[in-house]
Amino acid sequence: MSQARGPRRASRPVAKRSNVPLVLVAAVALAAIAAFGIWRYLNVRGTAADTITVYYCKTDGATLVPWKVTLGMPHDAVSIALFAANQVIAGPPSGTDAIRFPQGTVVRAVRVSGSKATVDLTGAIAKPQEGSFGESAQFKALVWTLTGIRGIDSVQILIAGSRVATLPGGHLELDQPLARSNW
Template sequence: MMRGIVKAIAVLIVAALGLLVFVPKASSPQPAVPQQDPVINLTLYFSTPDASALRQEKRQVLQTNEPARVAVEELLAGAKTEGAVTIIPAGTKLKGFAVRQGVAYVDLSEDILNTPNRGSASESLIVASIVNTVTEFAGIDQVQILIEGKEVETLYGHMDLSEPFRRF
């Protein structure tokens, strides 16, 4: 009889151990991983400090359906890295943005015209910074700059703005 009891206890122990192997362990709570908002990388073009060339500035922004529009808004907000200089006059705003048949139409406020005594180099850098920033995006080959919704002949009397520009 004692053997029977020992056998029964042994069977119960083996069965209990078997249950421990197959019963899922209660998982300890995992620390919540903060959900990252998706971002996109932009390449913006600003002037060098000596106004002799353009300098790239990389920037990350939240993903959007209109990355080229956001790039222009970031360009107008100004440079954030050392060695990059904002060349577009302060206060200039983006009034509208559209892309049709590979041409981006960038409509700027007349504030861009409110800086007297701009030379041809300055005008070239402003136009090139806008055009190069916008043509970073697939499907945009040219940029037409508008002021207050209208085509203008020039910003400061040096460059013909009546036709769209290709990348500089």
């Protein structure tokens, strides 16, 4: 009897012990995969810093000044790019010596495709511009800021949804993506 029960006793507990860890391992693996998926979604390009570097151009038209801006909650690249573009348009704190986008410039949309960010601007920027000096500095700050986001190398500008050669009455060519090497 004992010999007969022995193997049965021995085999049943073994079977139970091997199933429970398997289920646990599978659950942990699934959870890990799900967590990784969520993490990947929220950090598409791996940027998870709490601040981003936003640039503005001083009124000498040449000097770029970086300043740290506290990032909001989402950390995916598109959200960060939208946030960064708005920060550039808003400019540095009031009282700072800076060349700023015309007040009333609106960031309509930001997309990120591969290493290229597309920034769609409208509002005051779509009206005839004043001089090449500010125009160049404004876009220099925007391009430097966005290409500071990990994975973004160039910025395509759209004005009111369209690719344009330059701003109305403008000078800087905008129908090709801009990169830091443009300056």
